[in-house]
Amino acid sequence: MVMRPYTAVLVRGRKTFVINIDAALEKEKAYFQIHKKFPADRIVALIPGVHADHSYVFDDAHYAKPDMNIDLFDTSFITKKDA
Numbered sequence: 001m002v003m004r005p006y007t008a009v010l011v012r013g014r015k016t017f018v019i020n021i022d023a024a025l026e027k028e029k030a031y032f033q034i035h036k037k038f039p040a041d042r043i044v045a046l047i048p049g050v051h052a053d054h055s056y057v058f059d060d061a062h063y064a065k066p067d068m069n070i071d072l073f074d075t076s077f078i079t080k081k082d083a
Contacts, residue, residue, distance in 0.1 A: 004030075
C-alpha cells in the first residue's frame with residue numbers, strides 16, 4: 001500500500017487539534033485508517049503534506065455560546081394587549 005504524509009485536523013468534543021500522520025494515498029482509505037486510530041475524534045480535514053508544526057487551531061469552546069434550552073411553547077412574554 002502506498003502511504004503519504006498528511007496533516008489531519010481532528011475535533012474531540014470542543015477541542016481542535018492538528019497532527020502529522022502517514023496514511024494511504026487514496027482519501028477514503030486514509031480517512032478510515034485515521035478514524036481507526038482516533039475513533040472518538042471527528043476528522044475535519046486531511047491536508048497532503050506536513051504542516052502541523054506551523055499550524056494554528058481555534059477551539060469551538062472559544063467561539064461557541066453555552067448550551068441553551070429554549071421552550072418553543074413558552075408564551076409568557078405575550079401580554080394581553082399583544083393578543
